[in-house]
Amino acid sequence: MGPEGIAYVTKPSPTPRERIVAGAADMISRRGLNATSIREMAKHARAPLGSTYHYFPEGKQQLATEAVRYTGAWTSRALRKELAAGPVAGLRAFLALWRKIVVDSDFRAGCPVLAVSIEEPPTEETPAALLAAADVFTEWETLLSTSLREHGAGPEQAEQLATLIVAAVEGTVAMCRAKRSTEPLDRTAEQLQALILATIEK
Template identity: 55%
Template sequence: MSNNKPETRQRLVSSAADMISRRGLDATSIRELAKYAKVPLGSTYHYFPGGKQQVAVEAIQYAGDNVAHLLQQALEAGPIAGLHSFLDLWRSRVKQSHFQAGCPVLAVATEEPTDEVGLATLEAASEVFSKWRSLLAESLIKHGAEKAQANSIATLAVASVEGSVALCRAHRSLQPLDEIEQLLDELMRQAISQH
C-alpha cells in the first residue's frame, strides 16, 4: 500500500501538468483532476492540502524540471545539440497529443492571475523559464559566446519555441517549429564561432 502512495501523488502532479497544457489553469479544477488522474477525489486533498494552488505549482515545477533535465543532458553535446533536442521535445509533445497539448508553463504564463493560485503558478512559470534560459545561455558561454549575446539568444530561443508551440496547436502543423529551427541554429553557430 505504501508503494502506491507516491505513485498516486505523482500521477496527480503529472495529470495536472497535462490538463493545464491542454485546458489552461482556469479550466483545471481539483474535481476534474481527480477524474482525469482516475483517483478518488479525497486523494487530491490528502496529497495536496493546499488545494489547487499547491498541485498547480507542483505541476508547473514538475513539467519544468522534466524539460530542464532533458535539455541539460542534450546540452552536454553543446548548445546546438541542446537546441535541436529542445525543439524535438516540443515537436514530439505537440504531435503525440494530436495538437491538443502545448506547454503547461506557457499556459499559466498567458492567463491573467486573478487569485493566489494564478499568482503562485505565474511565479513558478517565471522560475521555469529562467531555468531553461540559463541552461541555454550557460552552454553558449561555455562554447565561446559572449555573455550578453548568449543571454539574448537563450531568451529568444525559449520565447521562439514557446510561441511556436502555440502556433503549432493553432495551425495543427509542426511548421512553426520547423521554421524557427534553422534560424536559431544559425544564430547560435554565429555566436559560438566568433571567438
C-alpha cells in the same frame, strides 16, 4: 491519454502524487488553467478526489504550482543531458521535446508553463503558480546561456540568445496548435540553429 500525461512521467512506477501532478500538467497543457478544476485533474489522473486533497491541501493553486515545477524539472533534465554535447544539440532536444508533445496529442496539448503564465494575472500577491512559471523560464534560459558561454558566446549575447530561444519555442508551440502543423516549429528550428552557429563560431 493515460494519467501519466504526454511523456511527462518516465519512471516505470510513479508514485500516486507524481501521477496526479503529471496528470494535472497534461490537463493544463490541453485546456489551460482556468478551464480546469481540481476535480477534473484528479479524474484525469485516475485518482480519488480525497487523496488529491490529501497531497494538495491548498487545492488547485498548489497542484497547478506543482505541475509547473514538475514540467520545468522534467524539461530541464532532458535539456541538461543534451546540452552536454553543445548548444545546438540542446536546442534540437528542446524543440524535439515540444514537437513530440504537440504531435502525439494531435495538436491538443502545448506547454503548461506557458498556459499558467498567460492565465494567471500578476497581482499584489503574485500567485505561486506564476512565480513557479517565472522560475522555470529562468532555469531554461540559464541552462542555455551557460552552454552558449561555454562554447564561445559573450555573456550578454548568450543571455539574449537564450531568452530568444525560450520565447521563440514557447510561442511556436502555440502557433503549431493553432495551425495544426509543425511547420512553425520546423522553421523556427532552422533560424535558431543558424543564430547559435553564428554566435559560437565567432
